[in-house]
Amino acid sequence: xxxxxxxxxxxxxxxxxxxxxxxxxxxxxxxxxxxxxxxxxxxxxxxxxxxxxxxxxxxxxxxxxxxxxxxxxxxxxxxxxxxxxxxxxxxxxxxxxxxxxxxxxxxxxxxxxxxxxxxxxxxxxxxxxxxxxxxxxxxxxxxxxxxxxxxxxxxxxxxxxxxxxxxxxxxxxxxxxxxxxxxxxxxxxxxxxxxxxxxxxxxxxxxxxxxxxxxxxxxxxxxxxxxxxxxxxxxxxxxxxxxxxxxxxxxxxxxxxxxxxxxxxxxxxxxxxxxxxxxxxxxxxxxxxxxxxxxxxxxxxxxxxxxxxxxxxxxxxxxxxxxxxxxxxxxxxxxxxxxxxxxxxxxxxxxxxxxxxxxxxxxxxxxxxxxxxxxxxxxxxxxxxxxx
Numbered sequence: 138x139x140x141x142x143x144x145x146x147x148x149x150x151x152x153x154x155x156x157x158x159x160x161x162x163x164x165x166x167x168x169x170x171x172x173x174x175x176x177x178x179x180x181x182x183x184x185x186x187x188x189x190x191x192x193x194x195x196x197x198x199x200x201x202x203x204x205x206x207x208x209x210x211x212x213x214x215x216x217x218x219x220x221x222x223x224x225x226x227x228x229x230x231x232x233x234x235x236x237x238x239x240x241x242x243x244x245x246x247x248x249x250x251x252x253x254x255x256x257x258x259x260x261x262x263x264x265x266x267x268x269x270x271x272x273x274x275x276x277x278x279x280x281x282x283x284x285x286x287x288x289x290x291x292x293x294x295x296x297x298x299x300x301x302x303x304x305x306x307x308x309x310x311x312x313x314x315x316x317x318x319x320x321x322x323x324x325x326x327x328x329x330x331x332x333x334x335x336x337x338x339x340x341x342x343x344x345x346x347x348x349x350x351x352x353x354x355x356x357x358x359x360x361x362x363x364x365x366x367x368x369x370x371x372x373x374x375x376x377x378x379x380x381x382x383x384x385x386x387x388x389x390x391x392x393x394x395x396x397x398x399x400x401x402x403x404x405x406x407x408x409x410x411x412x413x414x415x416x417x418x419x420x421x422x423x424x425x426x427x428x429x430x431x432x433x434x435x436x437x438x439x440x441x442x443x444x445x446x447x448x449x450x451x452x453x454x455x456x457x458x459x460x461x462x463x464x465x466x467x468x469x470x471x472x473x474x475x476x477x478x479x480x481x482x483x484x485x486x487x488x489x490x491x492x493x494x495x496x497x498x499x500x501x502x503x504x505x506x507x508x509x510x511x512x513x514x515x516x517x518x519x520x521x522x523x524x525x
Contacts, residue, residue, distance in 0.1 A: 152481045153165075156331050159315065172424050173420040181460060184460040184464070187505060203445070203467060208239055211462060214487075215449055218247035219248075219313060220245070226334075229255055233258060234487035242263050243263065243292055244264070245266050252283065253282065254340070257286075263289075265283040265286075266293075271370045271372045275349050284389075291390070295375070300371065313342055377404060393413045396413040402440045406444050414447045415447070416450055419472055429450025430461060437466070447466060448468070448469045449469065463515055464518070478491075
């Protein structure tokens with residue numbers, strides 16, 4: 138008899154057993170000493186909900202709108218790289234699970250499945266996350282492809298001009314696609330379901346890069362070049378004025394992902410973008426940065442009436458979602474939480490992760506006396522610790 142899934146940690150434990158060590162630690166870890174990674178959780182845990190009782194919550198409504206699109210609850214699937222190696226066709230499975238749950242799915246530039254693979258696998262438009270590399274031809278091509286695929290919003294990631302060093306990836310020799318070595322052959326051999334799923338999947342390297350490099354002059358469509366191409370083409374000259382170049386080509390909703398400072402949030406509002414994601418890249422970039430939840434209320438106070446503020450950073454439950462909304466976020470993106478589910482059980486695991494968050498979000502609404510998402514404001518939190 139299968140063990141019931143009661144929280145995201147249950148899925149994390151299963152994920153550790155079912156995918157190779159290098160891939161699990163790619164998902165699980167952060168950069169450098171992982172101070173920012175730990176701050177995301179510690180700061181979320183420190184926020185306390187205000188319990189209220191004897192309130193009629195029998196007619197609760199968890200629905201809301203994110204970037205103008207109705208969703209079943211204020212949660213979306215974050216863009217994550219290498220997802221199709223965590224489970225074969227992983228991006229497609231996650232997008233289908235999100236759609237079935239009434240949520241939005243955002244596809245990463247560094248996905249394994251190509252944009253067209255995912256967009257054609259679901260009925261509703263997906264969101265797309267863009268990295269701008271030195272080769273602007275790639276960004277131009279991806280914007281055109283996102284338009285053709287009917288993506289309804291584009292998330293420009295702004296906090297990755299340089300890849301934060303992730304010690305586990307270096308020690309594990311993580312490659313895309315994974316290579317069989319003396320060090321990892323036994324590990325892979327003990328994960329036959331994972332290996333078969335990846336082997337049978339349509340793609341095994343960065344689908345968006347391969348599709349572009351295969352048609353670009355001077356490049357060969359080899360899996361060995363795509364990964365190194367992304368690393369060597371990281372564009373450290375990307376700046377605010379490049380938004381003009383993007384908006385000339387992209388006519389849909391534009392969101393900046395990776396805002397962690399009030400002044401940057403103000404500049405984003407001044408530039409007229411539709412939204413921002415308050416995020417430190419899951420603790421995978423600048424170490425010793427603030428936990429995302431700690432800066433969220435300051436950013437909301439500064440620009441929350443001018444653009445849509447989304448939140449990303451350590452969400453493991455609906456209680457975390459409730460805290461972020463109470464501090465002013467319109468919705469939350471989940472990354473590791475759904476990846477653990479995908480690694481553990483494929484599409485069913487993503488659905489399980491979403492249900493864990495939905496159930497606990499519902500619980501938070503009931504026990505704070507809340508009947509709809511619009512009522513989730515700062516008066517649902519304790520502003521200071523309770524005293525005896």
